[in-house]
Every structure is written in C-alpha cells, then in structure tokens.
Amino acid sequence: MPGGRLTQQDRRQIAVGLAEDLSYTEIAKRLDRPTSTITREVMRNGGPAGYRSDRAQKATERRARRGRPPAGQPSPSPAADRAGRDAGTVQDFADRFTDLLVATGIPRMMAGVLACLYTCDSGSLTAAELAQRLKVSPASVSKAVGYLEEQELIRRERDPQARRDRYVIDEDVWFRAMLASARMNAVLAEGAKDGAAALGTGTPAGTRLTDMGRFLDRVGEDLVRSAEHWRTVFTAERDAQR
DSSP: OTTSOOOHHHHHHHHHHHHTTOOHHHHHHHHTOOHHHHHHHHHHTTHHHHOOHHHHHHHHHHHHHHTSOOTTOOOOOOOBOTTOOBHHHHHHHHHHHHHHHHHTTOOHHHHHHHHHHHHSTTSEEEHHHHHHHHTOOHHHHHHHHHHHHHTTSSEEEEETTTTEEEEEOOTTHHHHHHHHHHHHHHHHHHHHHHHHHHHOTTSHHHHHHHHHHHHHHHHHHHHHHHHHHHHHHHHHHHHHHO
16 A cells, blocks of 8 residues: 555566666556655665565565564664654664665765764764764775765864764755866866867767867856855855854
8 A cells, every 4th residue: 555565566566667677756656656665665675776576575574573672572662862853763764865865876885974974963973973873894984984075075074082083064065066076077078178179070079079078068167156156145044044
C-alpha cells in the first residue's frame, strides 16, 4: 500500500523497472510510491547497476533484526536531542539526505559526511565524531574529508582546546563551491579553445570545441554573478535577523 513498507514484490518491480531503464519517477508511478522512496531504496542497495531485489529484501530484514529488542524486553523510548527532536527522525532524514547527495554524483562516504555535518546544529565535527556517527574507520573519514575540502564543500579549522581539527560547514560553503565549479568551467573552456585551434576552427571537431568553450565561459560568468548576488542578499537577510 502507498506509504507503507516496500514488499518483496515491490522490490521485484523496482528491479524490472531498472532493467527497462525507467527513471525513478516512472518506477515510483508504477508502484504508486513517492520518488524519494524509490531513490532511497535503490541507492541504499547497490545503485541502479547493482540493485538486486532479493539482496535488497535480505538487507532490509537484517536491518530490521538489528533494530529489534530481544524477546520480552520493551522497546526503548527514542532518544531526543537538545532541541527535543527524536533521534530516529533525525537519522532517517540524514539517511535520505545522503541518498539524495549520492544521486547527484557525490560518492557515498563523502555524502554521509556532508549529511552528518548538515544535520548537527553545530555544523562542525571532528574526524573521530564523524567516524563514530557513520560507523566507519578513521581512514575512510580522512579520505572523505580530503575530497570535500578539495571541492570546497567543507573547511577545516583547528580546535585549540582539544588540539584537533574540526570539519565545518559554514554560511559561505555553497558560495565557495559555486566559485570552485566556475573555475573548473573556465579550465575546461580554455582547454576546448586550445583544442579548436589545434584541430582547426573551421572543421566540425573545431567548431564543436569552440561552441563548448563559449558555452562554458558564459555559464561560468553567469554562475559567479548569481552566486555573488545571492550571497549578498542572504547575508543581508541574516544580519537583519540577528
């Protein structure tokens, strides 16, 4: 039924839809489910290329058994955070947010780190705290934060009291990420122009590369202007609210 848990038959239908190269939206319509449910199910269980209905069903059953208290023992009340939010609800959103980030092309471990940082009120965590939350090794966290720093999606700051680094998402994170994207567009545009000159601007390949360079140049310029404009607007709004 819509809104309930996915059944084994639902998972078979998802696998059929993926084999038919249907989009998540089309599969969701077949099953009368939200698209986010299908996206989360597929990304949690191997992605579009690796999804298998039987394995997904068994994995779900294992997760359910891990969360089930022993017979005769009452279920514990959900823990609440300092803001009074149910910890299970927060974790469920973090899982869904991770799946959405993965769907945009961010590797899962990096997406998990971003989700952790976005869903904690401080917006900053140490490597040890991230490893504990994600239940992964410190080496995995180190690789993930290195990638995210390169993309300028997080920044590192030194905690002088604890004498260790903290990884931070601040108010300008997406502004910096947009500028990083614009810089990459500029590099690609320059490479395309060089290619057009080398292959001949009058040839089909040269024309193709010229068009690519012009397009990326214009998109990059618009991206920087838009990022600077909205950064100014949002900064003014935040300052007015403080």
